[in-house]
Amino acid sequence: xxxxxxxxxxxxxxxxxxxxxxxxxxDCQLACKYCYLVGKNEKERMTWEVAxxxxxxxxxxxxxxxxxxxxxxxxxxxxFLEIDLIDRICDYIKTxxxxxxxxxxxxxxxxxxxxxxxxxSEKVQRFITKNHSHIxxxxxxxxxxxxxxxxxxxxxxxxxxxxxxxxxxxIPLWLSxxxxxxxxxxxSSADIPYIRESVLHLYSLGIKEVNINVVFEDVWNxxxxxxxxxxxxLLADDIIEHxxxxxxxxSFFSExxxxxxxxxxxxxxxxxxxxxxxxxxxxxxxxxxxxxxYSLRNKRPIIIGNITDGIDxxxxxxxxxxxxxxxxxxxxxxxxxxxxCAWCQGENYDAAKTDTIFQRSTAICKMHYARVRANNYxxxxxxxxxxxxxxxxxxxxxxx
Amino acid sequence: MIKYLIIPLSDNAVSFCHYNARxxxxxxxxxxxxxxxxxxxxxxxxxxxxLYPSEGVGKNIELIINTIDHTDIVPADCRDxxxxxxxxxxxxxxxxGIETFGFRPDQSYIIRTTTEILINHRDGIQALLKKVNRxxxxxxxxxxxxxxxxxxxxxxxxxxxxxxxxxxxxxHMVQLNLLTDRIMLTGMNNCNAGNESLTLAPDGNFYTxxxxxxxxxxxxxxxxxxxxxxxxxxxxxxHAPICRICDAYQCKRCVWHNQQLTFEVNTxxxxxxxxxxxxxxxxxxxxxxxxxxxxxxxxETIIQEIKYLDPFDNIxx
Ligand code: SF4
Ligand code: SF4
Numbered sequence: 033x034x035x036x037x038x039x040x041x042x043x044x045x046x047x048x049x050x051x052x053x054x055x056x057x058x059d060c061q062l063a064c065k066y067c068y069l070v071g072k073n074e075k076e077r078m079t080w081e082v083a084x085x086x087x088x089x090x091x092x093x094x095x096x097x098x099x100x101x102x103x104x105x106x107x108x109x110x111x112f113l114e115i116d117l118i119d120r121i122c123d124y125i126k127t128x129x130x131x132x133x134x135x136x137x138x139x140x141x142x143x144x145x146x147x148x149x150x151x152x153s154e155k156v157q158r159f160i161t162k163n164h165s166h167i168x169x170x171x172x173x174x175x176x177x178x179x180x181x182x183x184x185x186x187x188x189x190x191x192x193x194x195x196x197x198x199x200x201x202x203i204p205l206w207l208s209x210x211x212x213x214x215x216x217x218x219x220s221s222a223d224i225p226y227i228r229e230s231v232l233h234l235y236s237l238g239i240k241e242v243n244i245n246v247v248f249e250d251v252w253n254x255x256x257x258x259x260x261x262x263x264x265x266l267l268a269d270d271i272i273e274h275x276x277x278x279x280x281x282x283s284f285f286s287e288x289x290x291x292x293x294x295x296x297x298x299x300x301x302x303x304x305x306x307x308x309x310x311x312x313x314x315x316x317x318x319x320x321x322x323x324x325x326y327s328l329r330n331k332r333p334i335i336i337g338n339i340t341d342g343i344d345x346x347x348x349x350x351x352x353x354x355x356x357x358x359x360x361x362x363x364x365x366x367x368x369x370x371x372x373c374a375w376c377q378g379e380n381y382d383a384a385k386t387d388t389i390f391q392r393s394t395a396i397c398k399m400h401y402a403r404v405r406a407n408n409y410x411x412x413x414x415x416x417x418x419x420x421x422x423x424x425x426x427x428x429x430x431x432x
Numbered sequence: 433m434i435k436y437l438i439i440p441l442s443d444n445a446v447s448f449c450h451y452n453a454r455x456x457x458x459x460x461x462x463x464x465x466x467x468x469x470x471x472x473x474x475x476x477x478x479x480x481x482x483l484y485p486s487e488g489v490g491k492n493i494e495l496i497i498n499t500i501d502h503t504d505i506v507p508a509d510c511r512d513x514x515x516x517x518x519x520x521x522x523x524x525x526x527x528x529g530i531e532t533f534g535f536r537p538d539q540s541y542i543i544r545t546t547t548e549i550l551i552n553h554r555d556g557i558q559a560l561l562k563k564v565n566r567x568x569x570x571x572x573x574x575x576x577x578x579x580x581x582x583x584x585x586x587x588x589x590x591x592x593x594x595x596x597x598x599x600x601x602x603x604h605m606v607q608l609n610l611l612t613d614r615i616m617l618t619g620m621n622n623c624n625a626g627n628e629s630l631t632l633a634p635d636g637n638f639y640t641x642x643x644x645x646x647x648x649x650x651x652x653x654x655x656x657x658x659x660x661x662x663x664x665x666x667x668x669x670x671h672a673p674i675c676r677i678c679d680a681y682q683c684k685r686c687v688w689h690n691q692q693l694t695f696e697v698n699t700x701x702x703x704x705x706x707x708x709x710x711x712x713x714x715x716x717x718x719x720x721x722x723x724x725x726x727x728x729x730x731x732e733t734i735i736q737e738i739k740y741l742d743p744f745d746n747i748x749x
Pocket of ligand 1: 450451641
């Protein structure tokens with residue numbers, strides 16, 4: 033397609049970098065209703081000793097971490113609640129990679145997903161100024177005030193109170209520092225009616241890239257797919273009719289989705305669990321944060337090692353050999369619109385009938401169908417518009 | 433499809449495999465449960481294998497056992513002489529008494545031992561290969577198979593080659609699971625617990641294999657309702673990404689070890705793979721030696737030379 037259409041930015045050094053996540057705290061100012069972190073609490077905060085031991089272990093085992101670059105990811109709860117610790121960890125990483133002449137010394141990023149509430153605090157701002165060229169920050173804002181406040185509410189007793197105002201005030205500052213900043217929006221059943229207005233609202237705030245996805249959990253009600261398709265169709269009309277596609281991107285619409293997949297050639301796993309590493313406050317290692325105890329509803333955590341004993345490579349073998357067809361039911365293997373139908377390994381594990389990562393959850397099946405239908409509409413309509421505009425006679429042509 | 437039903441008759445019934453039976457309990461299966469299970473097994477056309485404790489079993493159990501065609505797996509120290517005499521398979525859990533045991537050509541034998549002790553009993557195994565027709569060696573500490581043991585295990589296996597060649601040359605086709613099975617097989621022949629075999633435990637419930645019962649895993653069904661294995665595809669070779677590209681056909685592919693080492697029944701730990709590949713490569717040397725001694729021996733069989741000891745290293749996703 034013509035380059036006039038804005039593409040979604042791919043992640044920094046996508047596929048080339050190791051993703052290492054510090055779960056610095058399990059605390060957060062908010063109590064979002066869809067939050068998958070079932071075990072959030074105020075007590076489990078990472079200590080400096082644990083963080084340092086984790087960095088020491090990782091840097092001392094360079095042979096096991098050969099990716100050319102690294103994304104040091106900090107999550108929570110709300111990571112910026114622990115900005116002092118984060119600052120100390122980042123300084124330590126920089127000095128240690130230099131001292132060890134480690135191949136990640138000049139090939140790293142510090143990445144944050146924040147609720148944005150204390151983004152303008154002095155400490156966070158000082159940290160951002162200090163590390164600016166090596167930072168990615170995503171602020172989560174769910175859309176319009178009514179949509180955002182539907183789910184993203186303050187923690188605590190008393191009447192529910194939304195957090196929209198506390199977040200939106202920091203958006204201009206954030207975008208002035210990270211003009212390409214993107215946001216993540218998560219759609220659950222109750223959010224469907226607000227999808228269109230929310231994406232347009234985020235665009236109007238100056239956010240050019242909206243990464244939006246439906247939750248993987250089995251939360252969908254009868255009729256949700258119809259409503260979802262309708263919202264996406266309306267959104268497609270707005271984006272195309274107002275030419276928003278030239279400067280803004282929304283991850284719901286992609287040319288690559290909705291095609292059959294070859295059982296041999298397109299057999300990769302969807303997510304990077306196992307190729308990433310997560311560390312919690314106790315110093316335990318996980319293949320991804322979704323396998324830590326506070327993220328799981330029904331299953332035991334999958335711990336693949338710890339800062340003292342290192343990584344147990346046997347525990348990684350299932351993750352590193354897991355392919356699409358082995359975990360998929362036959363209906364997914366035969367599916368005519370399989371491409372772009374995502375899964376989360378952690379949710380698969382949590383929802384599986386046995387303690388396995390090899391059983392794919394298909395709770396989003398009907399939502400993917402709806403998305404593909406709206407997506408087909410979007411591209412057909414957009415191509416037609418482009419085609420008509422390209423063929424439009426120009427003023428300079430002199431009709432005989 | 434399930435073809436075999438394994439029944440440990442009590443909590444201290446002999447282990448025939450990698451797991452250890454439960455220590456400290458001698459609870460015996462209830463007669464009524466056993467009776468129902470055997471009727472079910474007949475209806476399902478299953479081959480039944482009974483595992484006995486050293487003290488044997490009471491008359492009530494004996495009577496029920498005899499209502500079905502079956503295989504008896506009996507410990508070598510069984511105090512019921514008739515039971516031991518009638519055994520199809522005799523299991524040794526220690527090396528005591530092996531030298532003086534009256535081995536018979538119509539019985540098969542299992543020796544359960546740790547790797548280190550096995551390596552130290554090379555002479556004993558060589559002597560045994562002359563006396564028996566079928567010997568299975570089961571290593572009970574696979575998870576501890578570390579690189580320091582690799583050479584010792586390889587040397588041990590290779591040291592048995594001359595004896596086997598000698599026996600074959602004289603017409604005694606002795607079978608040793610670790611070396612001759614790979615030569616005879618043309619495809620995977622693994623334990624297949626959960627896929628081809630199932631266990632009825634002394635508590636009256638079904639388990640994937642006795643190891644899962646003794647290790648405290650949940651049951652996969654009751655005698656009332658029948659077995660109900662969830663995610664059964666994960667016990668099949670087709671859904672085992674490492675094993676399905678492997679040619680160590682003699683490997684047990686122990687799903688219990690898989691569960692212990694990797695948390696997944698379909699994914700082996702490194703220890704099991706390396707051990708099985710040392711056996712595979714030694715089998716290749718045995719085949720060469722047999723061909724030298726007996727030109728044309730199994731001329732169709734080819735075991736390729738390979739450079740890896742763990743098929744996981746060949747998978748790049
Ligand atoms: S799973 Fe199979 S190989 Fe493993 S202990 Fe059980 S019967 Fe033996
Ligand atoms: S050697 Fe490893 S890959 Fe091969 S069958 Fe045994 S467990 Fe599976």
